[in-house]
Amino acid sequence: xxxxxxxxxxxxxxxxxxxxxxxxxLAGAGSGKxxxxxxxVAHLIDQGDAKPDEILAVTFTNKAATEMRVRVDSLIGERAxxxxxxxxxxxxxxxxCARLLRREIGHIPGRENEFVIATQADQLAxxxxxxxxxxxxxxxxPTDVLTVIERAKHHLVEPEExxxxxxxxxxxxxxxxxxxxxxxxxxxxxxxxxxxxxxxxFREFPEVxxxxxxxFKHILxxxxxxxxxxxxxxxxxxxxxxxxxxxxxxxxxxxxxWRGADPTNILxxxxxxxxxxxxxxxxxxxxxxTILKAANSLISHNPRPLGLDRDLWTRGEEGEKISVYAxxxxxxxxxxxxxxxxxxxxxxxKSNYADYAILYRTxxxxxxxxxxxxxxxxxxxxxxxxRFYDRREIRDLLAYLRLIVNPNDILSFRRIINVPSRGVGKxxxxxxxxxxxxxxxxxxxxxxRCVDEELIPPRARRAVVRLMDLLDExxxxxxxxxxxxxxxxxxxxxxxxxxxxxxxxxxxxNVEEFVDTAHDFISSNPDGxxxxxxxxxxxxxxxxxxxxTAGSVSLLTLHASKGLEFPIVFITGVEEGLLPLKYKGSSxxxxxxxxxxxFFVGLTRARYKVYLTRALRRNLEGRKVWTKPSPFLKExxxxxxxxxxxxxxxxxxxxxxxxxxxxxxEREKAKKAAPAYSIGDRVWHDKWGRGIILSRxxxxxxxxxxxxxxxxxxKKLVAKFANLQKM
Numbered sequence: 001x002x003x004x005x006x007x008x009x010x011x012x013x014x015x016x017x018x019x020x021x022x023x024x025x026l027a028g029a030g031s032g033k034x035x036x037x038x039x040x041v042a043h044l045i046d047q048g049d050a051k052p053d054e055i056l057a058v059t060f061t062n063k064a065a066t067e068m069r070v071r072v073d074s075l076i077g078e079r080a081x082x083x084x085x086x087x088x089x090x091x092x093x094x095x096x097c098a099r100l101l102r103r104e105i106g107h108i109p110g111r112e113n114e115f116v117i118a119t120q121a122d123q124l125a126x127x128x129x130x131x132x133x134x135x136x137x138x139x140x141x142p143t144d145v146l147t148v149i150e151r152a153k154h155h156l157v158e159p160e161e162x163x164x165x166x167x168x169x170x171x172x173x174x175x176x177x178x179x180x181x182x183x184x185x186x187x188x189x190x191x192x193x194x195x196x197x198x199x200x201x202f203r204e205f206p207e208v209x210x211x212x213x214x215x216f217k218h219i220l221x222x223x224x225x226x227x228x229x230x231x232x233x234x235x236x237x238x239x240x241x242x243x244x245x246x247x248x249x250x251x252x253x254x255x256x257x258w259r260g261a262d263p264t265n266i267l268x269x270x271x272x273x274x275x276x277x278x279x280x281x282x283x284x285x286x287x288x289x290t291i292l293k294a295a296n297s298l299i300s301h302n303p304r305p306l307g308l309d310r311d312l313w314t315r316g317e318e319g320e321k322i323s324v325y326a327x328x329x330x331x332x333x334x335x336x337x338x339x340x341x342x343x344x345x346x347x348x349x350k351s352n353y354a355d356y357a358i359l360y361r362t363x364x365x366x367x368x369x370x371x372x373x374x375x376x377x378x379x380x381x382x383x384x385x386x387r388f389y390d391r392r393e394i395r396d397l398l399a400y401l402r403l404i405v406n407p408n409d410i411l412s413f414r415r416i417i418n419v420p421s422r423g424v425g426k427x428x429x430x431x432x433x434x435x436x437x438x439x440x441x442x443x444x445x446x447x448x449r450c451v452d453e454e455l456i457p458p459r460a461r462r463a464v465v466r467l468m469d470l471l472d473e474x475x476x477x478x479x480x481x482x483x484x485x486x487x488x489x490x491x492x493x494x495x496x497x498x499x500x501x502x503x504x505x506x507x508x509x510n511v512e513e514f515v516d517t518a519h520d521f522i523s524s525n526p527d528g529x530x531x532x533x534x535x536x537x538x539x540x541x542x543x544x545x546x547x548x549t550a551g552s553v554s555l556l557t558l559h560a561s562k563g564l565e566f567p568i569v570f571i572t573g574v575e576e577g578l579l580p581l582k583y584k585g586s587s588x589x590x591x592x593x594x595x596x597x598x599f600f601v602g603l604t605r606a607r608y609k610v611y612l613t614r615a616l617r618r619n620l621e622g623r624k625v626w627t628k629p630s631p632f633l634k635e636x637x638x639x640x641x642x643x644x645x646x647x648x649x650x651x652x653x654x655x656x657x658x659x660x661x662x663x664x665x666e667r668e669k670a671k672k673a674a675p676a677y678s679i680g681d682r683v684w685h686d687k688w689g690r691g692i693i694l695s696r697x698x699x700x701x702x703x704x705x706x707x708x709x710x711x712x713x714x715k716k717l718v719a720k721f722a723n724l725q726k727m
Contacts (some may be wrong), residue, residue: 004039004075008032015246015279016040019049022245023277024224024269028312029295029604030286030565033248037220038068040246041088042075050217050244052087058096058235059222061541064563065090068222089216093231094539097194100212102531105197107205110184114531116402117538118188120146121390122411126182130175145175152176153192154228154260156199185440186410191539195230202237209237217244223563224249224269228260236272245273252299252310255559255598257591284312286565286607288319290640294610295603298635302593312604321642322610324633324651329624330365330573330615334372336644337570337613341553342376353379357554357566359602361579365572366555379552383560389537393498393507394514398537400488401481404474405531408443410436420497422467428460444468480526481533482518489515558602569606571599574614574651576628599632612641616649616658626658677705677719682727688712690727 008016015025015036027033041057044050057072059065069090091099098117105111118126127142149172152162159180164173183190189197202209219239221227224247227235239245247269254263270276284292296311304310327333337358344350358369358380366382373380388394396419399412406412414433418424424432432450439446447468451461470491477484489495489511498507521533554566558579573579580595603610612633617624629652643650649657677683681693691709698704703719717724 004042008035008039009283011279011281011283012036012039015281016043018246018277018279019243021243021275021277022239022247022269022273023279024266025246025248025279025281026266026310027248027250027281028284028310029250029253029601030284031281031312032283032285033222033281034064034068034071036281037222037246037248038071038075040220041072044218045076045088053089054215054217055220056089056091056096056216056218056238057220057222058091058093060092060226061563062092062095062536062539063541064222065092065095092539093227093234094191094194095535097198097234098535098539100198101189101194101201104201104205104208107208108197108201111197112187114187114406116186116188116406116409116412117194117535118183118186118190118411119390119395119538120191121395122188123179123190125411125415126179127175130178130182140171140175145172145179148172149176149179150192151260153190153196154230156196156230156233158196158200182410185408185437186412187406187408188411192230195228195234199230199233199237202234213238213240213242217242218246219244220246220248222248224266225251225254225263226256226261227265228262229265230260232262232265232268236268239273243275245269250310251304252302252597253562253601255562255594255601257594280310282310282312284314284604285316287312287314287604288317288608289314290319290321291603291606291610294322294636294640295600297637298596298603298632299600301635302596320609322612322636322640324574324612324641324643324645325614326629326643326645326647326649326651326653327613327615328647329617330368330619331372333572333613333615334369335375337369337572337611338372338376338378340611341373342378351568352551353553354551355567356570357556357561357564357568357605358570358572359556359558359561359605360572361558361581361598362573363557365578369555369572373553380555381550381552383554383556388510388513389540391507391510393494393510397485397488397494397511397514398534400471400474400492401485401530401534403471404484405534407471407475408441410440410443413443413447417464417467420492420494422463424456424460424463428456428464431456432464444471480522481528481530482515482522484530485515485518558598561605562601565605565607567607568609568611569602570611570613571602572613573618574599574612574630574633575618576630578618578627579630579632596632596635599630612651614651616647616653628654677703677724677726683707683724684727685709685722685724688715691715 005013005016012032012035015023016039025033025036027036037057041055044055045052057068059068072088072090073086089096101115102113105115106113123146124142127145131140131142131145159173159177162173162176164170183193216238219235219242221235235245247266249266251263251266254261270278292312292314325333325336327336341353341356345353360366360369370380370382389398396416399415402409402412403416413436417429417432432447435450435455436443436446447464450456451464454461456464474484474488477487479487495508495511498504498511501507517537518533521528521536525532558571579599580592614629615627618627633652645651677693677696679693679695683691683693685691688709689711691707693705694708694714695706696703701720705717705719705722705724706714707717708714
């Protein structure tokens with residue numbers, strides 16, 4: 001262990017070896033916080049302060065949890081055996097609560113351990129039935145209702161506690177109650193429920209809380225600035241009375257307020273626990289001095305909680321200046337980015353495609369960027385796009401597997417009753433579902449009663465009987481997940497049905513990938529249960545699929561880039577209204593401080609080089625509009641920037657600058673297009689015939705001519721409209 005500690009700097013060493021009181025590590029971007037957390041786990045075990053299964057390490061993404069497990073295993077594997085490392089509880093918040101609830105949820109009346117986890121697609125399917133399509137003026141949208149419900153759950157507000165003073169709030173409350181009833185009837189919990197129900201369990205059953213408090217001697221929580229009220233309450237309850245809590249976070253990287261995150265939870269740690277020691281990590285091991293100077297200058301415009309100086313620094317090189325570019329429009333902006341990448345990789349041989357990440361504020365920006373990369377045959381990967389497990393064919397197969405685990409899963413049964421098509425029409429489906437809703441606790445029995453009592457037509461009855469026989473058979477099979485999935489595909493002839501679909505090739509490829517996922521699960525976990533597999537895929541996030549070895553340019557939102565790093569980063573659309581973002585119909589920024597933190601996160605993803613780009617004009621809602629430079633640009637030291645714009649204007653050009661340049665360009669264009677009239681020139685006019693120019697005044701569009709016509713005398717004409725022909 002001493003050999004491992006020598007790789008820590010003095011401040012990191014304090015964090016790893018601290019004992020005797022809770023402590024908070026304010027870990028700046030790139031300061032080695034993952035090394036601190038994993039080394040601390042290994043040190044606790046090595047020093048005999050805790051057994052592996054007495055340590056709980058919590059983070060936010062499966063990707064981060066997997067990385068943490070691998071590092072812990074590498075640190076203590078040789079010393080204590082990899083089986084020992086595997087016993088450490090390293091989980092996301094949701095995975096930890098799911099694991100705990102599998103053992104304890106039965107204490108709550110009406111709840112059973114064999115619950116399923118409803119995905120966002122499941123949630124929206126319920127709300128679409130309850131709320132409707134959300135069309136027309138004043139109509140509630142299912143997505144808006146879901147946002148309100150999730151916000152309530154993040155604050156531990158259940159349906160009966162939901163405040164309803166206005167007619168609008170009363171409608172939301174009614175939908176919340178019905179939504180929660182459908183989940184309960186299906187034996188399902190959504191993501192937010194996993195935290196809420198665990199906290200509820202702790203509050204209502206103190207003996208359960210005491211059992212789990214005594215289980216963990218040390219609790220480590222990463223990315224604490226991203227916790228919401230429910231997650232903070234969960235940790236507060238688990239660690240109450242313990243001196244083994246270690247919280248790691250960075251208020252400057254709190255960018256998820258829109259999904260309930262509250263950066264002030266870091267402050268609450270110092271209020272809810274006694275004698276909290278604060279350790280600050282500021283030495284950065286990722287970025288150049290130039291990048292850090294820019295990031296420090298930017299974030300200094302935000303208030304600094306806890307009153308501590310948190311400027312990042314590095315012993316590394318000064319590094320290149322930040323390149324900035326203003327394109328004439330978004331096509332010029334994206335084209336320049338693609339050309340710059342192509343030139344560096346293929347002409348200068350200075351980098352590889354995998355070195356690059358292109359970050360943007362909204363997903364709408366990616367289309368033009370993708371087009372530009374395709375035109376230059378540059379390979380790219382979009383991250384956090386369409387979630388693999390939300391695709392239709394994957395949801396179909398998951399529904400079958402979920403029914404095997406929980407035969408009362410109404411959500412899943414509704415999905416597969418006629419998938420693949422087996423002759424059960426909409427009227428029959430609705431009739432069966434009506435009966436199920438009357439008796440949701442005995443789904444299979446209710447379906448069979450619909451057949452026995454001939455509540456549906458003969459063809460539908462025969463199809464439903466075959467389906468129920470299949471489900472009965474599958475629930476008794478104890479094959480590994482991959483074998484079970486292959487058997488399911490064969491028995492329902494799913495691939496043959498898919499081949500008739502218009503997008504059959506891509507959907508069949510997705511099915512093959514899903515089967516491969518099941519094989520991988522069994523390979524790494526030979527005794528893995530179907531419930532564990534379903535839990536793993538239900539809690540997967542798009543960022544978990546990020547492959548650093550893919551050999552392609554990465555395209556992703558600034559939010560999705562959190563926790564990642566790249567040698568070279570482009571931050572696009574650095575414009576007022578986009579970064580920082582102004583929402584449609586709003587004249588104000590939603591949260592200027594959080595938008596600044598988001599830009600800070602983007603800057604600190606880069607190791608060696610940052611590019612900032614914008615479009616002078618951008619297509620918004622079907623029309624081209626002039627843009628203004630982001631106010632954040634003025635918060636960066638000019639000495640760190642190098643402008644590559646090839647236009648008359650620069651990165652800092654305003655709409656007034658654009659108007660002036662455009663007017664001048666139009667004047668120059670008019671000058672070039674207009675004939676060069678001189679005094680004494682003989683001209684012809686279609687109405688007045690032959691004439692001679694006596695004088696001229698002005699130029700361009702304002703050029704005026706005095707012409708004497710042989711038969712019609714002297715006329716004063718504007719050259720632009722006179723249509724004179726020189727003779």
